[in-house]
Amino acid sequence: MYCNQCEQTKNRTACTAIGVCGKVPKVAHMQDLLIHVMRGVSIYGHRAAQMGVVIDERVYDFMFGTLFSTLTNVNFDPMRFRSYILEAVGVREELKQQYLEACQKKGVAPEEFSSGPAAWFPPDGSTDEDTLDEEGKKFTLTNDVPIYGADIAGVRQMIVFGLKGMSTYARHAHVLGQDMKDIGAFVMEVFDFLENGPVEERNDLAAMLGWALKVGEANVKVMERLDIGHREQFGAPSPAQVSTKPKPGKAILVSGHDMHDLLKILEATEGTGINVYTHGEMLPAHSYPWLRKFKHLAGHFGGAWQLQQFEFPTFPGPVVITTNCMIEPMKSYKNRLFTLNDCGWPGVEHIDIARDMDRVIKLADELKGFPEADDKTEEQFLSVGFGRDVLLDNADKVIEAVKSGELKRIFVVGGCDGAEHKRNYFATLVDSLPPETVVLTMGCAKFRFNRKELGTLGTTGLPRLLDMGQCNDSYGAVVVANALAGAFETDINSLPLSIALSWFEQKAVAVLLSLLHLGVKNIRLGPVLPAFITPTVLDILVDKYQISAVDVRHPKEDLKLMMGSS
Ligand code: FSO
Ligand code: SF4
Incomplete structure (x- = not known):
């Protein structure tokens, strides 16, 4: 196995014997095989759509679900992966048929794929787990390294991981009644490009980074629809x-x-x-x-x-x-x-x-349930519900506080939590913030500090710690930042705003790509940088976006730098 898709990957390189997450090699191989077959699904789906076939929404939903299943800490069951793989072959063959029929109707010669993901079948018709495990060993993402070189292979991984993260959000948005067909078509287009796109483009690092940002752009749409879906189904969040x-x-x-x-x-x-x-x-x-x-x-x-x-x-x-x-x-x-x-x-x-x-x-x-009231334990509360509406409703207060100096800097400290001690960086950072600051947070990263009492900001009455919701609610932070930039007639990067992103899995990759697509600079990422970003690619990201790793051992030094930045 070779898996490097999440932050906790072994030795900051890859899990090769067993996943730090507990994923066993068999499951890793079957996940690689599933992604391989989904590339085939995408090739025929994309081609069929180009020929005017209307792809059934259920196909897209199946695709989002299969990609979701390969995300970190989602599914560890080989039996389930066997069913996904076999179903995916069936879906691919249906799309192939639709593509061939559409070509025939239009009098166009269909493209033929005699090898690769569009043509993979279980060898000798054997569909037992052990065969699929063996087959999966052939399709690790590192196969790209000898073909494209480490830098482009890393960007290709970043694209696939971004697609996985985005598909997760897309699945949620679809369940909430949002139309995700264009996103499904986009995922298929990207997979088809990764396999069959123009060779010069696939060998051009800048062009490949461009594709990574396209994933970020699509993910902004997904997060926006997820935000709409939640509101339509459950009302606007309130404190x-x-x-x-x-x-x-x-x-x-x-x-x-x-x-x-x-x-x-x-x-x-x-x-x-x-x-x-x-x-x-x-x-x-x-x-x-x-x-x-x-x-x-x-x-x-x-x-x-x-x-x-x-x-x-x-x-x-x-x-x-x-x-x-x-x-x-x-x-x-x-x-x-x-x-x-x-x-x-x-x-x-x-x-x-x-x-x-x-x-x-x-x-x-x-089961027992909780016993009769224990009056000795004091009731404690967590404060939630500071979504974009609440912040936009209070925008006047925030703007006034910035002007009067009561608010010197807004921090976005959010993303994922994880087992490593070094993630305490984010708690120390929040703990050390001066009183003239507020923290917007989202995702499970907040559990490191959401029981802290940070009080309220100056005379505004606004809490200094504002929980905006789940990791997928980071869209709300972008809306708030854009609104503030508009009010100050400037851009996001010129606001007194610092972002410390605690990443763990592939949804965070999608969110990071979205932030980069939106041109957000100076993001601090941690606790360590992704293993799939090579030094050359990092140099490009630093140069273009001034992205940096958090200084896990010196959060207070980082804080000084952030407080001093524009
Ligand atoms: Fe956390 Fe897990 Fe929400 Fe992630 S529970 S780590 S980015 O899946 O999705 O923040
Ligand atoms: Fe390792 Fe993360 Fe992959 Fe699990 S998901 S095998 S921890 S890189």
């Missing part, structure tokens, strides 16, 4: 105080990012007496008015994803994982863990929310 003290009674915990699943769980449990708690990236659910109206949405339990093995054993009810990040379940809770959608772990029950919620409810009833 709320979320209790972290469990209420007595039966309980279900919901983790991941999928608010639509949470809604279904709330609907299914209404009137049962079971309380529903959010975990990890589900925390922002409490900021949506139409989710809050469910009185049994009782509070938030635990911190970021990497603490699952400590926190889930103490939760006295079933735990439902809607999306990443999932880690190896311990025996103590494995039999009360359920996965949804594209998530999976061998031996963990995978359910369909529309069909199987009864089983989760039954188990919640059988």
Whole structure:
């Protein structure tokens, strides 16, 4: 196996024996094979679309789901990958047929693909896991290195990882009723280009970086639609105080990012007496008015994803994982863990929310639940819901505070959390901020500092720590920054704004590419830079965007530099 797609990759190079995340070689190989076959799906899908075929929306949704399944900490189950691969071959053959028919109708000679991803079939018709494992070994992303050289191969990886991250968001937006056909067509176009685009272009580093930024551009559209989808389904986010003290009674915990699943769980449990708690990236659910109206949405339990093995054993009810990040379940809770959608772990029950919620409810009833009120533990609250509306509604106050000197700098400190100690950089940074600053945060990175009391900003009454939501709500930060730039008749890069991005997996790659596409400069990225960015590519990014790695050991020095920058 060779996997370097996330921040925690082994020795900052690649996981080659087993994933730091727990991914075994067999699954890594099957994921590589799945991506290979999806390239074939894309080649025929893109060609068919060019011939005027209207691609079924379900094909795009399948594509988003398969890419999502290969993201870090989503699916570890070889059985599921076997089904994805076989289904993908079927989808590809259907698209091929549509392409051939369209060519015939138009009297055009179809392009033929006798080898490569458009022509891969299970060898000798063997579809067992071991064969697919062996086949997958042939399709690692490092195959690109001897063909294109390390720099371009790294950019090609960045493009594929960006597509994976974007597909995750696209899947969510589609579930929330947004039309994602153009994005699906774009993903197919990019995969087709990576295989069959003009050779000169594929060998030109600048052109390839241009394609990476195109992924960022498309991802801005996806995040915008996700933002619209959330609002249409659940109302505009507004500030709320979320209790972290469990209420007595039966309980279900919901983790991941999928608010639509949470809604279904709330609907299914209404009137049962079971309380529903959010975990990890589900925390922002409490900021949506139409989710809050469910009185049994009782509070938030635990911190970021990497603490699952400590926190889930103490939760006295079933735990439902809607999306990443999932880690190896311990025996103590494995039999009360359920996965949804594209998530999976061998031996963990995978359910369909529309069909199987009864089983989760039954188990919640059988398990202990939280005991009678413990009056000794003081109730603590997390503050959520400072989405773009709240900030834009208070834009006058922010602008006035900048003018009066009460607000010297706005910090965006967000992204992902992770197990490494060096991620404390972000907590120390926030801790060390002078009072004339505010912090916008999003993603699970905030769990390092969202229990801190930063107080309010000068005379504005605005909290200094403003939780804008999930990682996918970073779109809101861009809207706010654009609005402020407009008010000050300047551009984002001239605002008193500093960005420290804590990255972990491929959604963060998509967000980073979006920020670069928008021309945002001076981003500090950490805790370490992606392994797939080579020194040459880094030099280009530094030169063009002044991107830099955070100084993990000296956050206060970084802070001084940030406070002193324009
Ligand atoms: Fe965190 Fe995991 Fe939201 Fe990521 S839970 S790390 S970028 O999947 O998506 O912030
Ligand atoms: Fe390693 Fe990350 Fe790949 Fe897992 S996802 S195998 S930790 S690089």
